[in-house]
Amino acid sequence: MSSLHDTPRGIPEVTVARLPGYLRALTTLADAGQESVSSESLAATSGVSPSMLRKDLSHLGSYGVRGVGYETSRLIAEISAALGLTRDWPVAIVGMGNLGRALAAYQGFAVRGFQVIALLDGDAEVVGTRIAGLDVQPMADLPALVTRSGLAIGVIATPPSAAQQCCDALVAAGVRSILNFAPTVLAVPPGVIVRKVDLATELQILAFHSHAQAHAAHAEVKGA
Amino acid sequence: MSSLHDTPRGIPEVTVARLPGYLRALTTLADAGQESVSSESLAATSGVSPSMLRKDLSHLGSYGVRGVGYETSRLIAEISAALGLTRDWPVAIVGMGNLGRALAAYQGFAVRGFQVIALLDGDAEVVGTRIAGLDVQPMADLPALVTRSGLAIGVIATPPSAAQQCCDALVAAGVRSILNFAPTVLAVPPGVIVRKVDLATELQILAFHSHAQAHAAHAEVKGA
DNA sequence: CACACTTTGTGAAAGCCTTCACAAGCGCGT
DNA sequence: ACGCGCTTGTGAAGGCTTTCACAAAGTGTG
Ligand SMILES: NC(=O)c1ccc[n+]([C@@H]2O[C@H](COP(=O)([O-])OP(=O)(O)OC[C@H]3O[C@@H](n4cnc5c(N)ncnc54)[C@H](O)[C@@H]3O)[C@@H](O)[C@H]2O)c1
Ligand SMILES: NC(=O)c1ccc[n+]([C@@H]2O[C@H](COP(=O)([O-])OP(=O)(O)OC[C@H]3O[C@@H](n4cnc5c(N)ncnc54)[C@H](O)[C@@H]3O)[C@@H](O)[C@H]2O)c1
Numbered sequence: 001m002s003s004l005h006d007t008p009r010g011i012p013e014v015t016v017a018r019l020p021g022y023l024r025a026l027t028t029l030a031d032a033g034q035e036s037v038s039s040e041s042l043a044a045t046s047g048v049s050p051s052m053l054r055k056d057l058s059h060l061g062s063y064g065v066r067g068v069g070y071e072t073s074r075l076i077a078e079i080s081a082a083l084g085l086t087r088d089w090p091v092a093i094v095g096m097g098n099l100g101r102a103l104a105a106y107q108g109f110a111v112r113g114f115q116v117i118a119l120l121d122g123d124a125e126v127v128g129t130r131i132a133g134l135d136v137q138p139m140a141d142l143p144a145l146v147t148r149s150g151l152a153i154g155v156i157a158t159p160p161s162a163a164q165q166c167c168d169a170l171v172a173a174g175v176r177s178i179l180n181f182a183p184t185v186l187a188v189p190p191g192v193i194v195r196k197v198d199l200a201t202e203l204q205i206l207a208f209h210s211h212a213q214a215h216a217a218h219a220e221v222k223g224a
Numbered sequence: 225m226s227s228l229h230d231t232p233r234g235i236p237e238v239t240v241a242r243l244p245g246y247l248r249a250l251t252t253l254a255d256a257g258q259e260s261v262s263s264e265s266l267a268a269t270s271g272v273s274p275s276m277l278r279k280d281l282s283h284l285g286s287y288g289v290r291g292v293g294y295e296t297s298r299l300i301a302e303i304s305a306a307l308g309l310t311r312d313w314p315v316a317i318v319g320m321g322n323l324g325r326a327l328a329a330y331q332g333f334a335v336r337g338f339q340v341i342a343l344l345d346g347d348a349e350v351v352g353t354r355i356a357g358l359d360v361q362p363m364a365d366l367p368a369l370v371t372r373s374g375l376a377i378g379v380i381a382t383p384p385s386a387a388q389q390c391c392d393a394l395v396a397a398g399v400r401s402i403l404n405f406a407p408t409v410l411a412v413p414p415g416v417i418v419r420k421v422d423l424a425t426e427l428q429i430l431a432f433h434s435h436a437q438a439h440a441a442h443a444e445v446k447g448a
Numbered sequence: 449c450a451c452a453c454t455t456t457g458t459g460a461a462a463g464c465c466t467t468c469a470c471a472a473g474c475g476c477g478t
Numbered sequence: 479a480c481g482c483g484c485t486t487g488t489g490a491a492g493g494c495t496t497t498c499a500c501a502a503a504g505t506g507t508g
Contacts, residue, residue, distance in 0.1 A: 005463085012465080014465065019428070020425040024407060046409065055488080065485085067485050068475070068485070069484095069485070083432045089431050098326045105322050106322060179423075185245070191437070195429060197423070200333075204247070204309065206419060207308045207337075208308055209401055209417040262456090263455075263456070278456065279496075290456040290504045
């Protein structure tokens, strides 16, 4: 039943990656007062196919009613529970440059239970400055943040050259989940999860498609 | 030979998504003076398996030498060509808030041939201000940017409520590639490519793993 | 030149993920 | 109470992606 690509509770990784999207769509619907939703309309709102949505939800359990659909609030609760969003997650941001400051100022974190509890930087000039209501702390404070505040998630927004070092510090302190904005492949011990957000990669993928399209258009003109 | 998941030139989508990673690893190696690299070491640097790397590269052609490896500079050239990075790509950023400004100030764009040629905003207060050496323009300037500057890629950094509207404006102006930072599913006509960067989704995926790990640890303690 | 050694390129196999198709289940109207 | 229409949940099928395993093709050495 469970395989290499399955997570501890038997939910496939790809499904986990789509659950946040369903959650967002459901929240929008619930806010609009909609109490029930069919797989067809929720799928359309989430940008996936109805069968994929149903298969994904079937991994969580049977929370729909045949002939009717899903109760919005119930599904929100179930997905939140599956993702572990019934508690708050303390987050620390490492690297208070352009990006780190924008992330620290961003209000969208809090809504889903992610609390930025600390901002860290390696530059003595930056440490001690106040950003978005928090004092920037030195890297040496990391272990205390984990033990005292239950810090669980670290966001790396340093230059690529410092990313591995910061990652090592996070891991040594006990952080097991890392979101990496630096364009580097991070080496971590088993049990630590790293997710990467890479702007340059995204742009290069878009470039490929623009490039391919330009070619296709050109070929068509020539061919016609 | 080519299938639904294949791109116009027969390169699978998943391969395209990994090519930028190989390119970055190769550039690092080339800068360090390494003239040749084996699939094993390039794979390790890129964080993939050697067989996956070789299969990916085989879609571009046979540029390796058996018994030796790949010539670094040659492979950089071939991947760049495949991705369409042999020319410059004009980029416009829409929405000059916290995130938009961080993106505009970011120097990492230029290195791979992405040129931020325009910053746009819908707020009359913001239009005309100077950010990162560019004057913020009104949305109405979009069509001219496409026809006069060849604008090909649009980055959306507006609040989610404005994202679809900005997307429509980009598409109407002729932009075919969009990078969306707003947490919204964008509806676009066929032929337009949208890629999404969603911080909240990434954090929720990390939360799932932290959550699962906490559970597993707890169960282990109880079981022992 | 032959041989040993290395590493690529690639069919074939295995494993995942998505889509299909439909039985099962529920509500509602009569 | 019963049948009709609708939508879920899910085996089975199909398609992609990854991994395996090895022949092919270089290099270098004696
Ligand atoms: N700014 C953007 O829009 C953007 C976009 C995409 C990706 N990125 C990536 O995000 C990262 C940060 O970008 P940025 O523009 O904010 O860079 P930045 O140079 O403005 O800021 C980097 C910060 O990291 C700190 N730092 C450096 N070494 C450190 C260490 N060893 N330990 C702790 N802190 C350290 C520096 O003091 C500085 O405050 C980079 O890797 C960049 O490639 C940035
Ligand atoms: N700031 C972050 O670190 C961060 C992180 C992740 C995601 N995001 C997402 O990125 C987006 C932008 O975030 P932000 O913090 O920069 O928001 P912001 O409110 O600071 O800025 C939004 C900007 O968009 C402009 N705008 C609004 N409506 C517009 C319209 N119709 N046309 C053109 N411009 C318009 C506004 O004038 C403003 O300048 C949001 O969707 C947010 O969810 C931001």
